Amino acid sequence: MHNSGRGSLTRRLFIGGIAALPALWPPARAADAAPRTPPVPASADQVLNVMEFERLAQEALPPAHFGYIATGADDDRTVARNHDAFGHYEIRARRFADLTHLNSTRTVLGSSWTSPLYLSAVSAMRAFHPDAEVAVARAAAARGLQMMLSTGSSTPVEAVEQACAAPVWQQLYPTDDWAVTSGLVRRAASAGCTAVVLTVDSHGRRNNETLLRAMQRDGRSCTDCHPGNSHDMWRRGPLFAGLDVSRVTALAPDDLTVQFLDRLRAIVKSRLIVKGIVTGEDAALAIEHGADAIVVSNHGGRNEETLRATIDSLPEVAAAARGRVPVFLDGGIRRGTDVFKALALGATAVGIGRPQAWGLAAFGQAGVEAVADILNRELGAIMRQAGTPTLSAITRDRVVRSQAPA
Ligand code: FNR
Numbered sequence: 001m002h003n004s005g006r007g008s009l010t011r012r013l014f015i016g017g018i019a020a021l022p023a024l025w026p027p028a029r030a031a032d033a034a035p036r037t038p039p040v041p042a043s044a045d046q047v048l049n050v051m052e053f054e055r056l057a058q059e060a061l062p063p064a065h066f067g068y069i070a071t072g073a074d075d076d077r078t079v080a081r082n083h084d085a086f087g088h089y090e091i092r093a094r095r096f097a098d099l100t101h102l103n104s105t106r107t108v109l110g111s112s113w114t115s116p117l118y119l120s121a122v123s124a125m126r127a128f129h130p131d132a133e134v135a136v137a138r139a140a141a142a143r144g145l146q147m148m149l150s151t152g153s154s155t156p157v158e159a160v161e162q163a164c165a166a167p168v169w170q171q172l173y174p175t176d177d178w179a180v181t182s183g184l185v186r187r188a189a190s191a192g193c194t195a196v197v198l199t200v201d202s203h204g205r206r207n208n209e210t211l212l213r214a215m216q217r218d219g220r221s222c223t224d225c226h227p228g229n230s231h232d233m234w235r236r237g238p239l240f241a242g243l244d245v246s247r248v249t250a251l252a253p254d255d256l257t258v259q260f261l262d263r264l265r266a267i268v269k270s271r272l273i274v275k276g277i278v279t280g281e282d283a284a285l286a287i288e289h290g291a292d293a294i295v296v297s298n299h300g301g302r303n304e305e306t307l308r309a310t311i312d313s314l315p316e317v318a319a320a321a322r323g324r325v326p327v328f329l330d331g332g333i334r335r336g337t338d339v340f341k342a343l344a345l346g347a348t349a350v351g352i353g354r355p356q357a358w359g360l361a362a363f364g365q366a367g368v369e370a371v372a373d374i375l376n377r378e379l380g381a382i383m384r385q386a387g388t389p390t391l392s393a394i395t396r397d398r399v400v401r402s403q404a405p406a
Pocket residue numbers: 068069070082120121122123150151152171199275297298299300301330331332333351352353354355357
């Protein structure tokens with residue numbers, strides 16, 4: 001029988017299996033085996049996934065500024081756990097569904113959102129890109145995303161509102177001086193912010209070792225942007241301009257009790273959202289004392305090393321909320337499947353912190369847009385695969401706790 005080269009190759013593969021393949025080609029030269037630096041993507045839309053933006057941000061930024069984004073508290077284990085914990089949940093994909101019209105829109109606090117994703121508060125974004133919060137606001141406008149502006153913004157809220165062309169939510173570090181608290185609330189109201197987001201997880205004196213180590217490695221003088229080498233945001237933040245901050249010593253009062261919440265509720269005429277809730281008990285208290293929504297958040301693991309991931313806190317918070325108010329979640333969202341799992345476990349929408357800072361550092365506005373595009377694309381893909389054409393179809397029964405060995 002005639003034996004063509006092709007036939008003999010097929011037989012050799014059949015006999016030797018895939019292990020026979022290397023013998024068919026010349027041996028690899030040492031240079032081919034050496035690790036190569038991967039090419040830097042030339043544009044944001046070439047970046048394949050959200051995590052790749054982290055490396056690009058690290059390459060773009062001075063060590064201290066990247067350290068500020070990266071840092072957690074103590075050993076950064078809560079930062080890692082926030083994302084890793086999504087891997088403890090598995091998706092139950094259903095096969096018989098009509099996917100002709102995939103729809104990821106949702107009405108949130110009376111506004112129509114294109115996807116269940118928003119940009120959470122990240123302070124001092126000029127440290128990551130000269131266009132800072134304006135670039136983020138333009139990205140939010142381009143992609144129809146809700147933006148939450150940090151009290152430590154490096155751009156005044158009015159300029160951000162203008163760039164966003166839609167009302168932003170004003171995140172609030174109330175400080176320990178009520179006159180400053182009420183001044184910040186007044187300014188947010190005059191700028192047209194549709195929500196004040198009170199952060200309740202920031203009591204100060206946090207141990208950000210990754211940041212401190214990065215600052216030790218960074219030889220630059222910081223006094224240009226940090227007058228007197230002070231990192232206290234109330235001394236440099238544009239949102240504090242015109243307010244007497246001489247009595248401020250911290251970002252929050254020591255007695256941040258529910259009575260404080262009542263007092264704040266009385267002066268906030270827009271929506272009041274409470275950010276930093278990780279237990280059912282506090283969720284119930286926040287709602288009873290006037291919160292219009294709550295955010296399950298541990299500040300991206302930056303404030304305390306509890307090791308409990310936000311996705312693991314979500315079920316008890318959602319249960320305590322009993323559908324009375326929207327429950328948002330942030331912390332460790334890096335994939336569309338993370339968004340899907342959070343929605344299945346009771347979140348109305350999810351926020352991203354570090355990913356937007358990485359995107360901004362790497363490519364400015366285009367980077368933030370690309371991060372949102374990737375997450376939305378991945379969410380669309382898993383919605384199709386799981387047989388959930390709408391967000392409301394992503395119900396509790398769509399995820400299970402993994403039985404796989406850890
Ligand atoms: C934050 N975060 C934050 N939160 C807040 O309420 N006010 C703020 O000013 C800031 N500033 C800030 C700066 C930086 C550099 C980061 C990374 C984070 C927390 C943020 O809103 C959000 O809760 C977490 O970042 C979510 O976790 P991931 O997405 O970073 O994992």
